[in-house]
Amino acid sequence: MAQATAENLGHGKRKGNVISRFIFTYVFATDHKIIGLQFLFSSLIWFFVGGLLALGVRWQLAWPWTDMPIVGQALFADSGGQISPEFYTMLFTMHATIMIFFVIIPVLAGAFGNYLIPLMIGAEDMAFPRLNMLSYWFMWPAFACIIISFFMPGYGAAAGWTSYPPLSVFNGDAQSMWLLAMVFVGISSMMGSINYLTTIIQMRAPGMTMFRMPMTIWGMFITAIMQAFALPVLTAALLMQLSDRVLHTGFFLPENLAMDNAVAASGGGQVLLWQHLFWFYSHPAV
Amino acid sequence: MNRFWSILFFCVPILGVVTFLMAMFGIWPLTHAWLPQSFSVAGDSIDRLFNGIHLLSSVILLGTGLAIGWAIWKFDHRGDDRKKAAYFHHNTLLEVIWTLIPAIILVFLAFFQMKSWTENKMERPVVEVNGETTLVPPMVMVKAKRFGWEFHYAGADGVVETQDDIYIENLLVLPAGEDIVLQLESRDVIHSFFVPELRLKQDIVPGMTQFSWFNSNQETGLDDKIEILCTELCGWGHYKMVADMKLVDRPTFEAWLAEQQSAYSPKFKEPEESEPDVAMAKTEEANSKVAMSEAGALELQTNQIEK
Numbered sequence: 001m002a003q004a005t006a007e008n009l010g011h012g013k014r015k016g017n018v019i020s021r022f023i024f025t026y027v028f029a030t031d032h033k034i035i036g037l038q039f040l041f042s043s044l045i046w047f048f049v050g051g052l053l054a055l056g057v058r059w060q061l062a063w064p065w066t067d068m069p070i071v072g073q074a075l076f077a078d079s080g081g082q083i084s085p086e087f088y089t090m091l092f093t094m095h096a097t098i099m100i101f102f103v104i105i106p107v108l109a110g111a112f113g114n115y116l117i118p119l120m121i122g123a124e125d126m127a128f129p130r131l132n133m134l135s136y137w138f139m140w141p142a143f144a145c146i147i148i149s150f151f152m153p154g155y156g157a158a159a160g161w162t163s164y165p166p167l168s169v170f171n172g173d174a175q176s177m178w179l180l181a182m183v184f185v186g187i188s189s190m191m192g193s194i195n196y197l198t199t200i201i202q203m204r205a206p207g208m209t210m211f212r213m214p215m216t217i218w219g220m221f222i223t224a225i226m227q228a229f230a231l232p233v234l235t236a237a238l239l240m241q242l243s244d245r246v247l248h249t250g251f252f253l254p255e256n257l258a259m260d261n262a263v264a265a266s267g268g269g270q271v272l273l274w275q276h277l278f279w280f281y282s283h284p285a286v
Numbered sequence: 287m288n289r290f291w292s293i294l295f296f297c298v299p300i301l302g303v304v305t306f307l308m309a310m311f312g313i314w315p316l317t318h319a320w321l322p323q324s325f326s327v328a329g330d331s332i333d334r335l336f337n338g339i340h341l342l343s344s345v346i347l348l349g350t351g352l353a354i355g356w357a358i359w360k361f362d363h364r365g366d367d368r369k370k371a372a373y374f375h376h377n378t379l380l381e382v383i384w385t386l387i388p389a390i391i392l393v394f395l396a397f398f399q400m401k402s403w404t405e406n407k408m409e410r411p412v413v414e415v416n417g418e419t420t421l422v423p424p425m426v427m428v429k430a431k432r433f434g435w436e437f438h439y440a441g442a443d444g445v446v447e448t449q450d451d452i453y454i455e456n457l458l459v460l461p462a463g464e465d466i467v468l469q470l471e472s473r474d475v476i477h478s479f480f481v482p483e484l485r486l487k488q489d490i491v492p493g494m495t496q497f498s499w500f501n502s503n504q505e506t507g508l509d510d511k512i513e514i515l516c517t518e519l520c521g522w523g524h525y526k527m528v529a530d531m532k533l534v535d536r537p538t539f540e541a542w543l544a545e546q547q548s549a550y551s552p553k554f555k556e557p558e559e560s561e562p563d564v565a566m567a568k569t570e571e572a573n574s575k576v577a578m579s580e581a582g583a584l585e586l587q588t589n590q591i592e593k
């Protein structure tokens with residue numbers, strides 16, 4: 001299927017030595033199947049991390065206030081080998097974040113979308129192979145931000161995966177990295193969605209009318225519409241919360257807010273605004 | 287064994303509905319398995335909604351589950367009659383039916399729940415004073431804070447947020463059989479006021495004032511209690527943000543409140559404008575000390591919130 005236009009699309013047979021061929025085929029890939037697999041395998045790694053965090057949550061629920069065997073003393077030296085309430089809050093926040101933004105979304109849209117859409121509608125590849133590559137590589141800054149966040153004050157975001165202010169605004173610096181990571185995930189998804197929409201609308205094989213499309217493709221089509229039009233709202237909201245934290249704006253902070261003996265640097269905002277903006281995308285998404 | 291799947295598909299809806307009916311009628315061992323005993327008029331109406339919606343769902347679950355089971359049984363290719371299943375991929379009538387029925391059910395539910403919602407969330411109870419109808423004034427101002435509950439009872443003047451307020455932490459005693467209105471505010475982050483027995487849940491958003499009301503038709507007495515829980519993640523101590531609620535008759539309530547007045551009033555007057563933060567910081571400090579101490583976790587478990 002792909003041979004005819006392999007040269008035009010910039011994949012398939014490449015010139016140069018083995019290493020550069022390997023890099024451009026499997027690392028900076030523009031082929032939809034390779035990108036699908038890249039999404040799949042990086043998500044599987046995060047699936048493992050998210051699963052480990054869930055084990056921590058389950059351990060605390062099953063045996064509350066008990067020393068964790070083997071790794072407890074090394075991980076929680078301050079609290080005598082036990083999971084502290086702070087750590088528990090971080091555990092379920094990061095478990096949910098990773099599972100939703102690093103596993104479910106990239107697997108469903110990134111992996112299956114990329115792999116299956118061209119195959120199921122009879123297209124040669126996605127409409128924009130380089131945008132496709134970018135959408136995958138924009139996940140990596142997000143991965144980096146989340147990994148770094150585990151080593152920043154707060155040791156990981158701990159305001160729940162919904163990151164409701166004012167709690168999230170008062171949290172440790174890890175929360176800022178969390179917000180930045182979510183911005184990158186959002187940009188990645190938006191680039192992907194443009195690609196899916198264009199491919200599905202423009203590149204169907206002759207005879208594949210919209211109403212003959214498989215249900216799977218319809219599902220991805222609707223998801224892509226949502227990501228293209230509702231996700232920018234969430235991304236803007238994430239940047240607004242980041243600016244509340246870093247630049248001390250007051251989008252989501254009410255007047256005269258005080259917590260932990262500290263007074264907010266700004267006010268006059270609306271706490272509920274975040275929830276409206278957040279759920280504008282997240283409710284249809286979940 | 288070759289009928290395994292059809293039998294499984296028969297069993298699932300039947301077991302599901304039997305479990306639900308047992309929970310609904312409180313048959314052992316599923317007594318109060320879903321919701322605790324209702325303590326309020328609103329709770330009774332919400333329970334009726336809850337059970338009604340589940341009854342509807344049971345009918346659908348039984349219908350679809352048994353239909354699938356029957357189809358699997360009938361068209362099992364290892365069966366005696368070896369009938370072949372018919373394949374067809376378009377049936378407009380069927381599609382219209384299974385779109386319309388759920389749509390009708392949803393519209394019905396929208397109207398069915400309206401009265402309960404209006405009573406519990408929109409129409410604050412009114413009271414007749416000197417021939418004039420006014421909203422019931424809040425009896426207690428609830429201030430949620432990390433990680434506890436402040437209750438400011440309206441003092442002799444019957445108005446909250448005045449100098450004669452009576453301030454109590456983590457214990458809310460109220461008279462049963464009356465329309466009670468609470469004024470809910472937060473000192474810091476978002477909290478949520480939840481009393482399962484009253485079927486009452488209200489988010490408390492900083493910067494906003496909410497009113498919640500209920501009319502309890504059961505008493506706990508002073509020796510027993512129900513719990514007020516926080517149901518919005520508010521930080522590391524969210525899990526221990528619990529207060530006791532006691533519902534008593536009017537004379538007991540008044541006697542109790544009078545006692546509080548003499549015991550607590552001078553000490554716990556509503557602080558001046560600048561003080562709340564300091565008071566809060568103290569509890570914060572105390573809390574974090576407990577958390578950081580050597581046997582921190584154990585102490586946290588036993589101490590809970592200091593009264």
Ligand SMILES: [Cu+2]
Binds near residue numbers: 430431516
């Ligand atoms: Cu709370």
